Amino acid sequence: MLLRFFVGYLFCVGLVASLSAAEAPELASVLTTRYAPYANWQSVVDVDALAQRSESRYWHTAEEIALQRGDSDLPLAGLHIALDPGHIGGQWAAAEGRQFRIAENDFYVREGELALVVAQLARAKLVALGANVTLVREAAVRVNPKSPVDYLELAAEQISLPKEPSLSALWAYGGALRARAVHLSIVKGDLMERARLVNREIQPDALISLHINAAAWPTENESASEASESAKFRLVGTNNVHALIFGCLSDGELQTGNQLEQLAVKLTNGSGPTERLLGGALATALAEATELPAARYRRNNAILLSSQQPYLFARNLLLLRMAECPTVLLEPYISNSVGAYGRLQSALANRAADRALAEDDILLQYADAVVAGVRACYGQE
Numbered sequence: 374m375l376l377r378f379f380v381g382y383l384f385c386v387g388l389v390a391s392l393s394a395a396e397a398p399e400l401a402s403v404l405t406t407r408y409a410p411y412a413n414w415q416s417v418v419d420v421d422a423l424a425q426r427s428e429s430r431y432w433h434t435a436e437e438i439a440l441q442r443g444d445s446d447l448p449l450a451g452l453h454i455a456l457d458p459g460h461i462g463g464q465w466a467a468a469e470g471r472q473f474r475i476a477e478n479d480f481y482v483r484e485g486e487l488a489l490v491v492a493q494l495a496r497a498k499l500v501a502l503g504a505n506v507t508l509v510r511e512a513a514v515r516v517n518p519k520s521p522v523d524y525l526e527l528a529a530e531q532i533s534l535p536k537e538p539s540l541s542a543l544w545a546y547g548g549a550l551r552a553r554a555v556h557l558s559i560v561k562g563d564l565m566e567r568a569r570l571v572n573r574e575i576q577p578d579a580l581i582s583l584h585i586n587a588a589a590w591p592t593e594n595e596s597a598s599e600a601s602e603s604a605k606f607r608l609v610g611t612n613n614v615h616a617l618i619f620g621c622l623s624d625g626e627l628q629t630g631n632q633l634e635q636l637a638v639k640l641t642n643g644s645g646p647t648e649r650l651l652g653g654a655l656a657t658a659l660a661e662a663t664e665l666p667a668a669r670y671r672r673n674n675a676i677l678l679s680s681q682q683p684y685l686f687a688r689n690l691l692l693l694r695m696a697e698c699p700t701v702l703l704e705p706y707i708s709n710s711v712g713a714y715g716r717l718q719s720a721l722a723n724r725a726a727d728r729a730l731a732e733d734d735i736l737l738q739y740a741d742a743v744v745a746g747v748r749a750c751y752g753q754e
């Protein structure tokens with residue numbers, strides 16, 4: 374009862390002290406197994422100093438939320454979840470490299486728009502279970518208020534001037550400048566603005582970033598100069614699922630900008646264990662719903678955290694690193710695979726024609742799995 378009162382008090386004043394600080398050996402262990410398994414972190418991270426830090430946090434653990442929940446409350450009452458529909462879609466879909474179709478009569482597959490549909494479906498279901506849900510974006514528009522034009526100067530600092538005074542070199546320079554300004558605005562700048570919104574304004578208990586994965590297009594036929602567009606855009610056979618949480622910094626990243634400080638925050642604010650629980654629950658729910666195999670990483674840019682949970686990896690992505698609350702990024706399906714493309718087309722066709730959704734609607738399946746994962750992690754009494 375006392376504990377309940379205490380947690381209630383913290384909820385009221387909106388200030389939550391850090392979880393009991395991690396011990397140095399514990400920090401060393403997670404650095405070796407999750408946060409920097411392929412890097413020489415010992416040369417840049419002082420675990421004794423880290424163990425002294427006490428980091429404040431704006432989010433609550435599943436236990437704290439459950440303590441507040443009454444017997445007659447809905448199963449997710451008291452939980453505030455932020456859903457981030459990955460990418461943007463709309464007029465930016467082509468520039469962000471998240472748009473394709475196989476045939477001219479097909480619907481465009483735009484990851485940003487599909488992720489938004491999934492987020493809206495998941496929100497309705499989570500709200501019905503008592504959760505408070507905030508979407509990081511509500512439409513196919515930039516979250517970052519700065520447009521590509523605002524980044525032209527910065528882009529010019531990063532792109533070297535043409536080496537020769539030819540018209541073709543000038544064209545190439547102009548293209549590179551534009552591409553960099555667009556990237557700075559709608560990719561990097563947008564992700565940074567999403568992280569700022571989450572940390573400063575939304576301040577949820579957890580953030581789930583929704584994506585649909587895609588594979589590199591098959592290249593065998595590309596060398597043939599006659600290769601038609603359709604031969605180039607051939608669907609791949611592989612279709613799989615994985616989920617990501619923060620970790621796996623390289624030596625270079627540990628030396629880059631403020632990544633070391635961001636690592637220190639994430640290591641000491643207690644987000645790590647909740648990320649593993651939520652990430653595991655969401656990965657399991659997606660695996661069960663889709664019955665697809667787990668993705669694999671062939672390089673050292675991600676690490677499988679446990680052979681018991683083959684769907685959950687740690688990876689150093691900007692949003693995973695910069696969002697201070699427990700954050701999980703989902704990558705179910707390979708959108709340009711034989712297994713997923715047709716299902717995406719029928720999901721888009723049914724929505725365009727305002728028809729009832731198919732029983733195996735792929736976006737509904739995704740949203741249901743998100744809800745099941747959230748419920749498994751946060752729904753306990």
Ligand SMILES: [Zn+2]
Pocket residue numbers: 459460484584585586
């Ligand atoms: Zn994506």
